[in-house]
Amino acid sequence: MRAVLKGVGVLAAAVACAAVFGIGIPLVWVWLASQFQTTTGQGIGMFPATLVIVGPLACYIALVVLAGRFRFSQPADARREPQRMAWNRSRDEIRQRARYTTTFEQIVLTSILIVGFGFEVWYFGFAHCSSAMCFG
Numbered sequence: 001m002r003a004v005l006k007g008v009g010v011l012a013a014a015v016a017c018a019a020v021f022g023i024g025i026p027l028v029w030v031w032l033a034s035q036f037q038t039t040t041g042q043g044i045g046m047f048p049a050t051l052v053i054v055g056p057l058a059c060y061i062a063l064v065v066l067a068g069r070f071r072f073s074q075p076a077d078a079r080r081e082p083q084r085m086a087w088n089r090s091r092d093e094i095r096q097r098a099r100y101t102t103t104f105e106q107i108v109l110t111s112i113l114i115v116g117f118g119f120e121v122w123y124f125g126f127a128h129c130s131s132a133m134c135f136g
Contacts, residue, residue, distance in 0.1 A: 010103060014110035021063070022115030029055035
C-alpha cells in the first residue's frame with residue numbers, strides 16, 4: 001500500500017512539474033517577449049527572439065544548479081562507503097551493488113517523459129502545418 005501511495009505521489013508531482021516546466025516557463029517567456037515586440041505581422045525583433053530562446057534555457061540551468069545544491073535522501077545502505085570509479089571496482093562489487101533512484105530523480109524523469117510525450121502528441125496531432133514547413 002505504501003508503494004502505491006508513493007507511486008501516486010510521484011506521478012502527481014511529475015504532472016505538476018511537467019505543467020510548470022514544460023508549459024508554464026516557455027509560455028511566460030513567450031508572453032514576456034511579446035511585450036517587447038514592436039512590429040506587427042510575421043517579423044520578430046532580435047531582442048524578443050533572444051528572450052524566447054535564452055530565457056527558458058536560463059531558467060532550466062538555474063533549476064539544475066539549485067537542485068544540485070540539495071542533498072536528496074538515499075537509502076542508508078547506498079551511503080555506506082565512498083563511491084569508487086568503475087575501473088577500480090571488482091566485478092563482484094559491481095554485481096552486488098544496486099542502483100538506487102531517489103524520489104526526486106523519479107519525479108524529474110517522469111515529468112521529462114510526460115513533456116516529451118505531450119510534445120509528440122501536439123506536434124503530430126494538432127500542429128497542422130504544411131509539409132514544406134514541418135518536414136522540409
